[in-house]
Amino acid sequence: MSESPVLDETSIGQYKRICDYVIESIHKSKLWEKNSKVAQSILFGYVKFKPIYKNIVAEKRKEIGWGRISKKSILEELEKKNADFAFENILFDINDITSLDIHDLEIVLRLIPSDTKDNIHLEIYAKSLPLLASQLLKDRRSYKADSEDDSNIYLLRQHIFENIAYFLLKRELSEIDEFLKPFVDLFCATEETASFIEKLVFAEDYLNRYDQFWYIWDNLYPKIKALCANPHGYHLNEIIINYLLAWRWWREGIEEWRSLKKENLSLYATVSKEIGNIPSVLYSIVRVLNSIGSNFKDDGIEWIYTIVSNNKSLDFADLESNTLYYLEKFMRKYIFISRQKIKEEIRLKNKIIPILDFMIERGSIHGYLLRESIL
Numbered sequence: 087m088s089e090s091p092v093l094d095e096t097s098i099g100q101y102k103r104i105c106d107y108v109i110e111s112i113h114k115s116k117l118w119e120k121n122s123k124v125a126q127s128i129l130f131g132y133v134k135f136k137p138i139y140k141n142i143v144a145e146k147r148k149e150i151g152w153g154r155i156s157k158k159s160i161l162e163e164l165e166k167k168n169a170d171f172a173f174e175n176i177l178f179d180i181n182d183i184t185s186l187d188i189h190d191l192e193i194v195l196r197l198i199p200s201d202t203k204d205n206i207h208l209e210i211y212a213k214s215l216p217l218l219a220s221q222l223l224k225d226r227r228s229y230k231a232d233s234e235d236d237s238n239i240y241l242l243r244q245h246i247f248e249n250i251a252y253f254l255l256k257r258e259l260s261e262i263d264e265f266l267k268p269f270v271d272l273f274c275a276t277e278e279t280a281s282f283i284e285k286l287v288f289a290e291d292y293l294n295r296y297d298q299f300w301y302i303w304d305n306l307y308p309k310i311k312a313l314c315a316n317p318h319g320y321h322l323n324e325i326i327i328n329y330l331l332a333w334r335w336w337r338e339g340i341e342e343w344r345s346l347k348k349e350n351l352s353l354y355a356t357v358s359k360e361i362g363n364i365p366s367v368l369y370s371i372v373r374v375l376n377s378i379g380s381n382f383k384d385d386g387i388e389w390i391y392t393i394v395s396n397n398k399s400l401d402f403a404d405l406e407s408n409t410l411y412y413l414e415k416f417m418r419k420y421i422f423i424s425r426q427k428i429k430e431e432i433r434l435k436n437k438i439i440p441i442l443d444f445m446i447e448r449g450s451i452h453g454y455l456l457r458e459s460i461l
Contacts, residue, residue, distance in 0.1 A: 092132050092193065093139045094157070109196050118199050126206075129197045130176040136193075137185045139164060178206060183213045188221055192246050200252040211253065211265055218246060219268035225276045247282050251289035255298045262301055273309040275319030283328040288335070296345050303329075303353070314361040323366035323405065330357065330370035336377050343378035351382060354389050362393035365402045365409070372412035383420050391437040394444040406448070413445060414452040421456050428460050435460065 094104040112118070117125045142163045186194065191214050198207045222243050254265055273279060283306070290299040310329055313322055327333060330353075331346065354374070357367050368390070375386040390413070393400070402409050421428065421438070428435050438460065445453030 092128060092197070093136055095189070096157075105193055109193070112197065113199070118202075125197075126204075127176055129194070130178045132190075132197065133178065133182050133186065133194060134176060135164065136190050137182075180206075180209050180213055183210060184217070188218060188246070189242065191218060192242055192249070195246065195249045195253070198253075200249065201256040208261075215250070215265055216268040218250075219272045222246060223269065223272045223274060223276060223278050223282065225278065243278060243281065244285070247285040248289065251282075251285040252293065254286070254302060255289050255293050255295040257298060259297060259301050262298065263305070266302060266305055270305060270309055273306070273313070275313050275316070275322045275325060277321045277324065280321055280324040280328050283325060284333060287328065287331065287333060290345055291343075294344060296347075299345055300350060307353070307356075311361055314364050317364055322364065323369075326361075326364060326366040327370050327373075330354070330367070330374060331378060332370035332373040340377050341380040346378050348382070351385050354379075354385070355392075358389040358392040359396075363397050363400065365400060365405050368393050368400065369402070369405045369409040369412070372409060372416050375416045376412050383416075383423070386416065387420065387434070387437055387441070390441050394441055398444070402448075410445065410448060410450055413441075414450055417441065417445070417456055418452060421460060425460065 091108045092105050096104050098104060098107070112125060112128065139160065142160050146159065146163075183191070183194070194210065195214065198204075198210065202208070250265075250269075254262060257265060269282060286299070286302060290296075306329065310326065313319060313325065316322075331343070336343075354371055358371065361367055371386065371389050371393070375383065379386065417438075424434075428438055439457065442453045442457040446457065
């Protein structure tokens with residue numbers, strides 16, 4: 087059977103399975119462009135035969151226990167059960183998707199080109215994403231307990247999130263809501279949600295789909311804000327840091343990002359006002375101002391002032407030293423460049439002083455020295 091290597095999840099080395107090599111070769115050879123009928127048959131064949139293949143394996147496992155199962159015997163059984171099968175004329179039923187588990191769906195989505203416009207492919211995504219979101223956004227310990235799946239769910243989740251991120255960013259704006267909705271509806275304060283956001287940033291950094299990226303970001307904000315109503319969620323800080331683009335993967339010395347422009351800065355002004363009581367918001371803002379947002383220093387002073395004036399007793403807990411470090415670094419640079427402007431503009435000086443006082447109250451010697459230098 088032509089699709090049998092795609093069914094084979096036998097590991098070859100630490101990170102690859104036989105099916106991974108098959109999928110890579112399909113995309114690298116541009117099979118979808120050169121012979122979409124054959125590529126489509128492989129996809130449909132996988133959806134049709136994967137449940138049958140797994141049932142055969144399960145039956146043989148009952149017979150022989152934990153011994154090695156011959157692949158030849160599995161394929162012979164598969165041939166026997168589908169003797170009248172014609173590879174070229176596979177009938178596809180969208181409801182067959184519901185018989186696949188998340189491991190199978192990962193392969194299905196990887197087989198489909200992320201920029202697809204094929205209506206059947208879009209239907210597969212529409213049917214699959216609610217099933218995936220309900221399992222992938224939950225805490226992985228809960229997932230293991232609920233599903234009794236002992237496989238490496240962490241790696242599986244990374245692969246699926248990456249695939250979905252690419253797919254979402256390659257949609258037309260009018261299509262995004264339908265495919266993003268399952269993730270928005272099930273958004274919660276878990277490490278897995280932080281990972282989903284991270285994969286979207288990774289994908290945007292590679293693809294540069296500016297309009298799609300910010301459309302998705304605007305759609306996520308109400309959910310981010312809602313999570314902040316319970317500020318003690320264990321993974322809330324990680325979610326906010328990734329969402330505010332303060333993630334740890336920026337290269338050293340980066341000063342701008344093509345997908346962060348002047349017109350996007352309202353995000354930081356909004357979070358400063360609405361969720362500035364969350365420690366990771368100030369941390370994220372000062373980190374961004376020292377990296378991809380370094381061209382927006384004057385705006386940054388406004389955001390920082392808004393947070394410190396509204397949250398005088400802000401407790402950073404684990405983020406204390408890093409927040410102070412980035413705040414000191416930013417303020418030193420800002421005051422060095424803008425010293426004359428600060429002396430001439432009383433309104434600006436009246437924003438700088440409270441920021442420095444905020445730093446001094448948290449033990450910052452640099453804050454004290456900077457305040458002395460502009461008084």
